[in-house]
Amino acid sequence: MASSFFSNPFLLPLLSLVCFSLFIESKTFVSATTRKQYIELQHITDHYHHVPVTSFFPSSTCTSPQGGSRKGWLEVVHKHGPCSKPKQHTSSSSSFIIPHSEILEQDIARVRAIQRKLWEARRQASEQDRKSTTKTSEASLDQAVAPAPAEVQLPAESGEIIGTGDYFVKVGLGTPARELSLIFDTGSALTWTQCLPCLRSDSCYTQNEPIFDPSKSSSYSNIPCPSSQCSQLFSATGNQPTCSASSGDCLYHISYGDRSFSTGNYAKETLTINPAHVVNDFLFGCGHDNGGLFNGTDGILGLSRNQISFVQQTSDIFHNIFSYCLPATATDVGYLNFGGEPPSDNVIYTPFSSIPLSSYFYTLDLNGISLAGHSLPITSSVFSSGVIIDSGTVITWLPKAAYDPLRDAFRKAMSKYPMAPPFSILDTCYDLSGQDTVIVPKVTLSFGGGANVDLDASGVLYALNETLVCLAFADNGDARFPTIIGNTQQRTLEVVYDVGGGKIGFRPHSCGGSSKFVTGVSPAIPPNPF
Template sequence: MAYFSSSSSNPVLFSTLSLVCFFFFFSENKSFVSATRSEEASNELQHNTHSRVSLSSLFPSSSCSSPPQGANRNGSLEVVHKHGPCSKLKQPSSSSSPSSFIIQHSEILKQDEARVRAIQYELSKTHQNHHQEQVETSTKGSDGTQLPAKSAIPLLGGNYYVTVGLGSPKRDLSLVFDTGSDLTWTQCKPCARSCYSQKEPIFDPSQSSSYSNISCSSSQCSQLVSATGIRSACSKATRACLYGVQYGDGSFSIGFFAKEKLTVSSTDVFDNFFFGCGQNNGGLFRGIAGLLGLGRSLVSIVEQTAQKYRKIFSYCLPSTLNTVGYLNFGGVSSNTNIKYIPFSSNFRNSSFYVLDLIGIAFGGANLPIAASVFSRGTVVDSGTVITRLPPAAYSPLSDAFQKFMSARYPKGDSDDLLGTCYDLSGYKSFSVPSISLLFKGGVNVELAGIGVVYIASQKQVCLGFAANKKDGDVAIIGNTQQKTLEIVYDVGGERIGFRPLGCN
């Protein structure tokens, strides 16, 4: 996805990086839950209005569990949290203690806010003509190439990645995957301007027999407009097509638009895959080699592999640091229990995945929210952490959550974003109310217990939703609420499916 203003020379694309973050964990308290509380929880579950979450199930561990069922097949990639025990990118000095993750809480939410602002700005242009001024500079590459450039604001990079092969011979690269971006890119030698530190060797196109740049006059170069909304730039020295992307947190990649051999699995290999070969890259990506774009434009991997995968992909995000999720192309692990919802008719030409949310159920009863509150649409986004709601929807949800939790647990510290928090450090487990998202067409998607709350610290367990700045902003379903759900993107069929407990 992108937000930008055009310029007569060297345009820069602003895109939102997949900054997929994670739950924070806290140590188990030895105090026991009383028999009265346990009996109460049993009664709640019988009425399917509440569920119980064990804190110990959320603790980090030193071992990695096996991938969930449905991940081991052709067209499937493992989705890994880079700070967890399953990650090959984890630094040897990284601590596995809960406090090592808790300390990053403020940066995670700061980064999340930047992404949300970028998404809402981009979609607001569908309803109004809004011009954002942009100051651009240019920097000269080693061959005299004029590359668009802009300084970056260093924030934490994305946390979920997949590994694909690129080039001949194949080089494995770990890429953040993002439903809010279109262009796939990786850092490339010789890094004419700058490359940040990554775990794997930086891709060297000169060592691949299948690499070639795209010319400025080619139709493929003009396809960048479908992903960026602005014209591509052109190398003065080689007449090669240039791209520039800058994400909502200020991170960026600039370089050559090229084609190469892409390997998804041993049997799924794609020649002439179009991607960005970055020569000027910045931001704290924390060892990640680049990004895999899962948006809806012509340059996304979804469109480029459409003949084989039929514009269908699905994913299950890891529920904890200790587990592995999956990203499947071309189908789903099971066709049973999938609830499909059509794309919103208001955003058919958008690169985002937008649905029509019409209400929220709490404890089995619909909250007093008018369907018109969600009239601007609701984005399903892999990179946003905290679900954002219009204030008129957030207020009744927050009030109901407070009423439920305050009768059971002591209040915890709150902040500007997460305003409904409780101190559960004295409990081994806790009850959470059932929350369902109600979509147009009569489809209801119930969230898992761990998808209701966001764990910020040992004494701060919060409602995992936040209010938009204004009612006119689109709602966004973040990855906290997506836990345990298999989410199916049938792009050709213009619909998204949800399969409860699809990641077990």
């Protein structure tokens, strides 16, 4: 029977044709399946971070910074990390605890202080407009000087400044130069440090380095009162300077939203960035009565747009250009650069905002937010109250009309991971116990001028411990409040401030980062949030 089958001249060609057809169909099926898998994998690679869970948490040693190639270069260290104390550079990550509750409570205080400062500036501007306008309706006047929302009607000292930041650099002060650790802050104008003698036994907090002693510097001198230099203090501190009854020297007082403060002599001194860049007659505060949450640092390096900030005082040296890269975790080291030509390679620039918020802060235009490659239903008008980028605020604070769509889409994209209870102001948290890797949807901020900036995975999730992470955004409480881009979202980006050129730039992956896509592991397809 079989032999007759194979000897049949009509059946053999038919069998060959059937076999060939089956082969082609199977190959086509495999090819289609492979193509679909490739497309899905490419989509994940383009629009998601697939990273080790351990990348969100501090490592056992401090890493060396990268990217310091321009004029004035300084290492940037987190004030709560082990890198903040040289003796701890080789300590294990379990030997220090980052006080997240304290950090986030201070963040709330800082944000409310920013809101109060801007609200007061707007109120004063409205009153000035009212005085200069003869034909203004009662309704528009009532709206112009409306009382502040409840969130910013908190007890506040006169002249309160926004609060202290998280990252510090080391500079030299005096002749000979003494090393100081100063928190650098784009929201502060006055640079100051603790000075001897302390007014009382409790007038100086504990710091890592010896307190600066102006009597041991040959280049120190106090600013007299009254003087044009002394009168500039009001715009920087919000407090009128006073005159010493005994010496006639100019005295400053500055207080912060977290109740930190400093009072002392306004003075000039030699400031050393590095041996090649020394600033003579630098104006700063020499604090003899100080207190607050500085975690061992010696004071503040003010980098705001104010006329007495470090940026403005050194404009002839560094030409109003600086940049920084904040590391992915508290055990990594970033950098702060001053001067040189504004970098252009792989930098995405956006102009300063056209919305006049304040001459104090750095402001941008934010037009929208995308998640996993999809634009969220957020119009640019949502950000009409203005957008501030700030090195001292920790997380990003959005209007409710922007935060809710982001949070809801993020939760859908992360639905395969078990949620954890909210932590402080963070309401979208996850328990990553038992996970080796995690797939995080990319968040893209779309700024003016077509500048689309992808955040690093460490800029999307805020890590609380070895297993708990939270979405690093919050609702700012009122649509009339500005959006604030915090330092978590800026991690691993080199943020370039070309103040003279009127623009800010972003260069991705400039000091490490957790967004290197895991290879050799096939990720599961994440849930579609749309």
